[in-house]
Amino acid sequence: MKVGFIGLGRMGEAIATRILGGGHDLVVYNRTRSKADALEKAGAKVAESIGAAAAGRDVVFTMLADDVALKFVAESGLIDNLPKGAIHVPMGTHSVTAITEIEAMHKAAGQVLVGCPVLGRPDAAAAGQLGLVPAGPPEAVASLAPIWEVVGRAVFNAGTNPAGAAAVKLANNMVLGCAIEAMGEGFALTRKFGVDPVVFNQVLTEGLFSAPSYKAYGGIISTEAYDQVGFTVKLGLKDANLMLAAGQAANVPLPSCNVYRDRLLGAIAHGEGDLDWAVIARDQARASGLE
Amino acid sequence: MKVGFIGLGRMGEAIATRILGGGHDLVVYNRTRSKADALEKAGAKVAESIGAAAAGRDVVFTMLADDVALKFVAESGLIDNLPKGAIHVPMGTHSVTAITEIEAMHKAAGQVLVGCPVLGRPDAAAAGQLGLVPAGPPEAVASLAPIWEVVGRAVFNAGTNPAGAAAVKLANNMVLGCAIEAMGEGFALTRKFGVDPVVFNQVLTEGLFSAPSYKAYGGIISTEAYDQVGFTVKLGLKDANLMLAAGQAANVPLPSCNVYRDRLLGAIAHGEGDLDWAVIARDQARASGLE
Amino acid sequence: MKVGFIGLGRMGEAIATRILGGGHDLVVYNRTRSKADALEKAGAKVAESIGAAAAGRDVVFTMLADDVALKFVAESGLIDNLPKGAIHVPMGTHSVTAITEIEAMHKAAGQVLVGCPVLGRPDAAAAGQLGLVPAGPPEAVASLAPIWEVVGRAVFNAGTNPAGAAAVKLANNMVLGCAIEAMGEGFALTRKFGVDPVVFNQVLTEGLFSAPSYKAYGGIISTEAYDQVGFTVKLGLKDANLMLAAGQAANVPLPSCNVYRDRLLGAIAHGEGDLDWAVIARDQARASGLE
């Protein structure tokens, strides 16, 4: 397919590289051009503008940091240059309202938006092992199969409403945030009775919760390794706000998410906003008089 | 060892059978005597009273439904007949305060209490694959190694305070309850955007949450199979109250647990108290205007 | 009327004195007899046992510290000696389940229970200015009018279920606890923007919240006068547990009450359990990084 790719951070570059490796005709664009060098060497064309990365393409993927960047790209050449009938696939974590707004703009321009956030880290992306969560018009989603093949390990079809794909990504992250909060409560409770956090972590992760998420975060919490930062509290808060905004857009109260978000705020209030987000377990400990 | 075992429900019987199979000298007692028949056939002696199941034993295990039963057994022959220096091991899910009270009663009688709740279902017990969470005086815990060997797959040493073992069991269950609540929030949110619950369940359980707990409860929630009851809402509420009581005993606020408990109450308020506790996801859906 | 009165703390003594002053035939009982001296001088008979305070009476009032004391009194002579058709009126703050249990015991003995918690402090009681919240069989409630007249400023009829009266008292206290928590949130928020707490207190109490409760607690919070103790955090927690137990008995989730209770726990966890319960505002401030 004739593919455009905008946004070459670690994740974007890894995905774009997979697409190129799959034999597709790839034009890439990044605000900082130098980040496109490796892909250029590998055979991709490098566009000098957003518009040039969209013109004549069957599909343009965007992997952008937030809604502001996504709207900027949409309004700064993407919509004006994407051919009628072509597809825009935002892959970042975005609010449901941003997706819905941009979907409408594409529709008005005779184009199609397929939401497709991804599950997994850059190393999974590089290995073509991402989880893909597409949602949009069925024919458009189906037409992207050649891309899914080279990028993902699994495709989770989230329906015909692109906002649904955004909601799945946010809800998945929310379940994780709430799990970390609940672990924090469990660690605080057991510590008060003299239980070694490493032991409680073993109980959790060798039993009911023998999943990657619990192992990773139980390990961090039980050893208080909050300075080995995978994802900061501040980014967690940005995400939590997207979750609550999705809840508001759909009229869904999210009480556990509120609890989780309050811990993020508490951590920031205590100067821990740049530590790993698992430090919310310390905020719970603090609330329990343990620190 | 000379072992007594009191409380032959499905779990108790399975554990007692393992102990007997391990070559130990076993006396059992159950309020309804007929439940001891199979063990008697297999070679266990059956005591006609609580006291007779305790007299002359090195250790007596109890597997009882709740604190009331545990206190009744302790005060109705167990403490009066257990030899000095012998050990009582309550294996049920009990409040931290009950464990601490009964520990003090044993201490006053020159006996020892080792808390040891278990992780796993009756089928795991029958296979000797339980997780064991002992806590108490180190020599007493160590002396029970011959029992752990035939009963468990793993021993998680929860320290020297028997209440700590109770706290671990409760905290483990709490993390599960909170996980179900968070899943419920995620399912409600994604349903509102037209996402098939089965798909959202796949996203959760093939990725970050590929753990037995999420698979079991994600499956129930996504198919609304709440009438296939593993554990009722009402039992969940009983447990949640033990968690909050442990939090109170240790001065630990447990905000996620509060959210979880409120959903249990909401389910009961809507006549769903005897359904599987995963039905709290329906209470979340209802609060979101989905039912 | 022939009246018995059991429990002569500050509140009980004040109410009993009013009843005596109303011309009723009064027999009093208190565990510590000396507390009955003043009433004896004023003309009351002093019973040497619970039973003696109940025998031959038309109505016996109890003003006791908690459910344990109430059950003890009921089972230690009150029910055995109260005449058939006579009335027991518990006036303390009790759980709905205790009231319901004791109601059933009286019913079985051919007696009647009318719940009647009171609103107001001992000085209001001494002045006959209490709010009274009776609930029970209508004729029984009506027959007590001569007592209400000398004891209260207002009678709030809470219906025919005595537990309803207990629920009103608990709910009234709950609304207050939640108000203090909400004020704490408001004070923490405004402090962060440099607003003088005294000024924020003026805004609240000269406007929407010009009520005794807000004035009293806004004053304490804005001046951090937590060591002038009217009601301790620990007593607040005892009460909060009664509220949540009432919620459970009736299947009512009480999310604000949970938040309020968590602050009480947080205060205790930080060694503030014997300060005035308004110190939960400091726990909120602490959670906000202000202390």
Add this chain to the structure above:
Amino acid sequence: MKVGFIGLGRMGEAIATRILGGGHDLVVYNRTRSKADALEKAGAKVAESIGAAAAGRDVVFTMLADDVALKFVAESGLIDNLPKGAIHVPMGTHSVTAITEIEAMHKAAGQVLVGCPVLGRPDAAAAGQLGLVPAGPPEAVASLAPIWEVVGRAVFNAGTNPAGAAAVKLANNMVLGCAIEAMGEGFALTRKFGVDPVVFNQVLTEGLFSAPSYKAYGGIISTEAYDQVGFTVKLGLKDANLMLAAGQAANVPLPSCNVYRDRLLGAIAHGEGDLDWAVIARDQARASGLE
């Protein structure tokens, strides 16, 4: 003083009329010019543009519906035309971040911003009985005394940071929202025990909570008069989001506010978004299985 006034809704018109009546030189502007007719008749000049209402003025008041309108006005002539050293006083309910942003824009233009949200309804405004909450540079606040005199019954000085005034207004509203939620919990609890809501309302409002706010909302809840709309659920949600945004700006977790906001969402989810916001008590009742 030479005064400009922008935004002549019911509240704005009432305040502007007071200012004119105080003998000040008044120029007004409103998007829909006809709303300025009455003031024009009374002697005010009517500007045809935002800029014309700002040029040459000592102070310009704005009373606008939301942040979007405020930013629009600031950027569409107000900042460009207000003299150096002159004052802009936003009186609406705005986010702390909007106030801080616009304060910075004025500073850059050599102008001053004094935040001054108001407490009270249009009828209080018409009577010059508003509560005023100014915050900003002390000399600027002091210079506005001639205005406060004709507009307000009381001035609550919220400090030198204009965002503090916004926070006071939001926190005051938040305490009210949380009070309504807590009342809702109390009504649901007592209803379950057969207590007449009118009676519970009397208990609340004749005792601890004899304040205008409780009387108004207790009356609405106890009679379920939710269709007599003073302030809608949807507007309440807009406000609640401003509160939580203020909490985020200052790193203050607001757990009661979260509970309150969730009820607003629940009400909207059940089609009650245009009813009076006290209908959150019905959402609480529904969660309790009462509807």
